[in-house]
Amino acid sequence: MGNPAKREGVINCGSGRGRGIFHAYFLLFLFPFSLAQAVEFSDSTPVRLNLDINSLTVSSAFEEPTPGGTTYYISGSSVKAEVVKNIFDELGSRWMCSGWIGSGSIPAEGTKNKLTFTITGGTRLIWQWRLLPPWEQVSYYLIGELNLSEGEKKTLDDNRDKKIDVADAVSLVPTPTPTPTFLDLEFETIPAGSFEMGAVNDDPGWTFPNSEPVHTVTIGYDFQLSRYEITQSQWEEVMGYNPASVSTGKGPHYPVYNVSWNECQEFIARINAMGRGTYRLPSEAEWEYACRGPVENPHRYGRFSFGDSDCDATGDASCELDEYAWWRGNNKPNGAKKIGRKKPNPWGLYDMHGNVMEWCRDRFHLNYDGAPSDGSAWESGTEKNRVFRGGGWNHNANTCQSSFRNSLHQSEKSPYLGFRIVKEMW
């Protein structure tokens, strides 16, 4: 654009109201430009602006024409438009561009797949296509077994350089595509039953008042709880992004974290919409019941679902917890770890005591006074903090206990916090 002009300066206005720019504008209607105003200004060098502009709208049944949609040109510009000559549609049928029709700056019709013209007005270009007859069809990428007319068979793979004349085929037996497990989700069935919920132990340094009073909960139904914490690949497949960070563990088989409770609801809504079952977050009671394990588990009411641990409540020395959980004592490398690499609990659930903490469905209440006793989520009230359970990769042993509970605002996220889900069984 060349050098900028140097006509910067101040012109003074003594007239009073209004800031200079706008005041100057009002006065310009009266005094085209000799007034005094209290503003600084600077001018550009003179330029040529050509706003004699025309639009070109291009449409096509196939392919991505160049240009496509609506584009804009200075009148008199030379425009080159084209589209790929032939294509295969989604079913493998072959189509060829048979020319175009249009209006404005182009003739009413043409027979080629390229066109150069001078645009002088609003122009419409529509590419035309025709389906090639069977003898001109060529398949590049069908996968399966092709029975040819001579009684010969050909196996088709996805080698796109391989050309087969479909016209010679008697029939095609496509190779079936294996149906994967839905999102690779795996569940353990947790049978109905009762348990004592809360801080059953009374060990100094291991008991938290918000886990009291201990109360009996009877879950009158079986439910399925995901064997592993929801992974980053599952999250990404559903939500389209991965909120994890390399510095705190990132990879398809790592548990997802940095997800708010609200986002978990969105995740669940999406998988429910896929029509492959009904899913939800576990209630806090369901989570603790599943964590403690069955009646037969001698450690059901211990600190953890396994043996009597020798862990220090707040230290990081190696202890029995190392075998079952990723926690502060074995947090190397720093961050979340791949799922399922430690021992499961008696019901086959992995990472219940560590790796990432897990959102539950309930609103947070300061203690269990008034809590439901039927296993349902405690959702009354307006508290926006939601409960999370289980231990985390950078947490002390006492916060990895079966009874430990804490909360976070439902819209907040944490690198220590992920979730697992319940699949409804009815």
Place this chain on the structure above:
Amino acid sequence: MSRSYYIICIFLITAWIPAAPGISTPTGSSRKPGAGRDLNRTITEETGTTPVLPSVSNVRVSQWSFDPRFVDITYDLDHPSLPYASIGAMLSLDGGKTFPHRINSLLGDVNDFVPTGSGRRMIWNAFRDHPGSVMDNAVIRILADLPPGDFTIKNLSRNHAAPFLLDFNFFLREQTGASVVSNPKRFQIKALEDGSPLDGAETGTRLTSGISKQVRCQLIMDYTAGMADIAHGDQDGDGISDAIEEMEGACKRFIEELRADVLIGLYEFHREDQSPNRVSDFTMNKSELEDRIKAIWTDYVQSFPGGSRCWDALHAAIGDFPGNHQYDELRFLVFFSDGNDESSTRTPIDIVQAALSRNVRIYGIGFGNNLDPAPLKAITTQTGGSCYEAGTVSGIGNAMNHIMQDIRGEFNLRWVTLKRSDMPFTPSFRISLQGRELEYTDLPFTPTDYQGELLRGNLRFIGSPVKQGKTTVFLRCGYTPRYIRKIRIYVKSRYPHLVHLTREQEGGLCPLDWQMRIRDEIDGEGEWIEVTSPNPDDINTSLPYGAFGPLLSFDVTGLERLSDLFLGTGEEVRVDNGIYTETGGQSFLLEVDW
């Protein structure tokens, strides 16, 4: 929605957290009442020093090569102490000798609170302002001034709607009443419910310019004897007073400055013994409106002005605003009057009630030898508008410019509450700039009063009457569900049409990197118009949740009546909601509004 709580709301402003140049506290202001934006004078009086104005340099202009409708303007902005300034731009067509044109269609570093620094950039939609012209010797002048002083939230109106949308329109006004006009993106916005801050992404909290909504306005022109009096001057000797010609000129400039998709209606009143006339229905056709204005004196007044039926004219004009779609429209009415009206059957009270029921702000320009400003102020202030007195004929244009400034200064704040219960909560919001904050607390909101389908967006075709076989219609989105990366519309029409994607820099919904493709139906006569994000697999490229604005425009030819388009025999338009089955089940409801 009603605006009847307006006075109460002003007193609900709860917090001013002060401290940086640019926004000062009401109590800490160095300005005197009435001094307003004239920072120079008051600061000089109180401190004895001359304020240092921001300086501009290095202004560069270049027309985009890939879309020549737009022009980049860059400049450097400097001030020894202030972090921002106010910026405007003028256009010269004669190499810089005169600058008769203010540049309006600007986005980017323009208006109030532009940060100081080098490489400031604005994008001028030059084609919109000067279509078809070739400027061989254009010079752009960048004007810089001190930023606004104290301001506060004023004239808030609420347009809450389903699904669970909290929607507020308001102004940021200085103590003098002048509007702050600024890029909404410069402000940090935080919405709160019962005092708890919300996650902006989850709730789609978004501050935009009020004119991002579908703007619909009425102009009410006064051709009574008070205006037509030759005592106001008749410089060109055509028998039409200078006051009338100034009013017409101001209205034409006003129309020109409004965006291309604004619907404008026109009324006139000229005698007490004749009803006011609807000169034009709502239309986007600006040249048609200008032609209609030109013809009022001869076609309606016929050189015989008389007394006023201004109130009847206002009431009739308000009645033309449709009863629906209020939440997606910014509505206002501008009228001229001397405040005297003995002949109308309607009263100012009727007008205020009607305006509030249709969510119409009223702006007035008071002019005349026998000016009575009281009813004008009553009507305008009670509807959230303003009244400007034009003491002289030349003041009419100035008053109209104040109104234009007001309209540009309207902001919209919207969020989608996550609450679904019938428990009311108190919404509030904080606007901050450079570490300083304004807080506003509104009346309680009950989610169940606005329940609706969150996954269902809405699209609406809006058009204006056909003129000489041509019209332009716009497809607007009034509410965008979460995670929309593609919109697919099927159109089958016998009428030739050019389709345009309206992007953000044109005031549209879609970011610059969104694309439009048109796919013809291979075995039919229709076409699929696909609007897609740069990466439809990436939800980070989604349209903002809850967003609104124009999406497409169609220049249509060969048409006799607007009602034939998309609705006549063989015509069809629909939206393809099947594309959302894998993305959460969103959908759009498509409506043709003619």
